[in-house]
Amino acid sequence: MRWTQTFMPTLRETPADAEIISHKLLLRAGIARKLTGGLYTFLPAGVRVLRKIETIVREEMNRAGALEVLMPALQPPEIWQRSGRYDTASEVFFRVKDRARKEWILGPTHEEVITTMVADELNSYRQFPRNFYQIQTKFRDEIRPRFGLMRAKEFIMKDAYSFDCTDEAAQTSYQKMYDAYSRIFKRCGLQAIPVEADTGVMGGKFSHEFVVPAESGEDEVVYSEGGRYAANVEKAACKPFEPIGTEADAALPIERFATPGVGTIDDLTCEPFGVPAWRQIKTLVYVVESKPILVLLRGDHSLNEAKLTGVLGTAKFRPATADEILELLKAHPGSLGAVGVAHVPVYADEALRNCRGMVTGANEDGWHLRHVVTDRDLSVGRWADLRTVRAGDLCPVTGEPLKLRRAIEVGHVFKLGTKYSIALNALFLDESGKQQPAFMGCYGIGITRTLQAVIEQCHDQDGILWPATIAPYTVCITPLSADPNSQVMQVAEQIYAELGASGVEVLMDDRNERPGVKFKDADLIGFPIRVGIGEKSLANGNVEVKRRGGALTAVKVGEATCAVRELLKGCLANLNLP
RNA sequence: CGGGACGUAGCGUAGCCUGGUAGCGCGUCUGAAUGGGGUUCAGAAGGUCGUGAGUUCAAUUCUCACCGUCCCGACCA
Secondary structure, eight states: OBGGGSOOOOOSSOOTTOOSHHHHHHHHTTSEEEEETTEEEEOHHHHHHHHHHHHHHHHHHHHTTOEEOOOOSEEOHHHHHHHTHHHHTGGGOEEEEOTTOOEEEEOSOOHHHHHHHHHHHOOBGGGOOEEEEEEEEEEOOOSSOBTTTTBOSEEEEEEEEEEESSHHHHHHHHHHHHHHHHHHHHHTTOOOEEEEOOOGGGOOSEEEEEEEEOTTOSEEEEEOTTSSOEEETTTOOOOOOOOOSOHHHHHSOOEEEEOTTOOSHHHHHSTTTOOOGGGBEEEEEEEETTEEEEEEEETTOOBOHHHHHHHHTOSOEEEOOHHHHHHHHSSOTTSOOOTTOOSSOEEEEGGGTTOOSEEEEEEETTEEEEEEOHHHHOOOSEEEOOBOOOTTSBOTTTOSBOEEEEEEEEEEEEEEETHHHHHTTOEEEOTTSOEEEOEEEEEEEEHHHHHHHHHHHSEETTEEOOOTTTOSOSEEEEESOOOTTSHHHHHHHHHHHHHHHTTOOEEEOOOOOOHHHHHHHHHHHTOSEEEEEOHHHHTTTEEEEEETTSOEEEEEGGGHHHHHHHHHHHHHHHTTOO
């Protein structure tokens, strides 16, 4: 391709609405343009990158035995009603009406569609296992689209759905996808790491996210230095805490003491009380589907609502209002406690088990209780891991201090179980002629998000550093004259033809621009290899070959093609391709 | 949905406080010189100042409403 024949509008300045580096470069390098918030047009260079990522995804999905299908983007609400997600997922729907004023949904995901298809088509255990995938545009009414392609109203996703006869077989399918994902991201030049994840509203039992560490990421990931443990903070657990207090503490009876003006955990840590936060019991009031509950944590710990969702089995809860709390416990936040509370279900975090000498609110403003023994004085209905892991907590696997960092989620694999197959009647007859629901898994990769995540991870101050596997062009030829009759251009044409003939995706910068402009643009877009051809080096019979971010090497004109292919090999070798 | 910022040419911005119909840089077009890291000079085109209402002799400027964008939070498969 010749630069003048394609359309790669680079921007010298950054559009004001771009915040993170990948968003800025996306626009500056002419990969995409914004139509409006959360909606982008991919320009030719962007489409080339997208197609390359998609090709890698297809190859790896096919290798793993998945079969490509293409489902409708437009979906009937009825299948969502049958799965039960018409209500739980309703906020993300884009709804449209046809001329008969019937409602339709622009698909945010496709579990319902594929399961309906499988329910019709797969009836015998002999037809399993199956894994269907597609690369499709998804529509989600995001609360806040942001960061360019990272969180958009419309985006391209690869989604796959596996169907197995048994839970064990489903585990095998899950593992295949897990392995395929590792290969896919590696081939895209992306350092994506698998972390244990919460299943959220998707339902199911078991899940990993593939994340790209980045400050701009919206996920928070907990990990141990050696890599033995990594989890989304929503899911992350840590080594159990030692119980607070001593046998002597346990012998003391509860004692009420005045705490005028104390409204927070922090207040109580100050003089004259001097009660460290870890000796306090934090009492939270939540309303779950209109019924109140108490949630107890150590004073220095904080609640993880994702974990609470799992324990409660529903996401329909919210913190109680001040009025609701006053009515329920006859006290304001700051003096709340669970001692003697029998009329409200109490959920307590595991870290509070067997703690002695604790302090908690007395359910009377300005009063607290000391010498509380959790197992003696509280009627806990359910002990569970409810706390949010913090940096410095000990790793549940290795015992070393955990670290925390932000990351971009680019892929997610779920083991779903039979939730959708039962709801949508995806049943089959097993060997004994018994009807069974299929065991499902679902597996997503954000294609457009992956593209931007690569930019976020692979760039320098001059622009993008595309991995050779997904670069819009792998080689850019930069003749420093655009005059077709010049020796410079003639040599450029010759190398262009040779590289093209040998199957290299090469771009010829035939624009009549100053050298500086061409160099800047090539760096900005980030072609892995650039061939510079100018009078000076040509006088010695040389052209210059340069890896993006690397050093110039002079090579003889006749050896240029060979040298480029060697460099390209080096680029690919650096990716440690599977 | 709550909080904040912003909306002036394709892009980045000044002007607004203190009202008198708009300026700069980049880009674009023409010409010339130049030609190894966004070169220089000369000329030119390009604006419903987000939309609507109000105040005023007069509104980009002041007031209100709406729309849109971005950020933080809440929320989120």
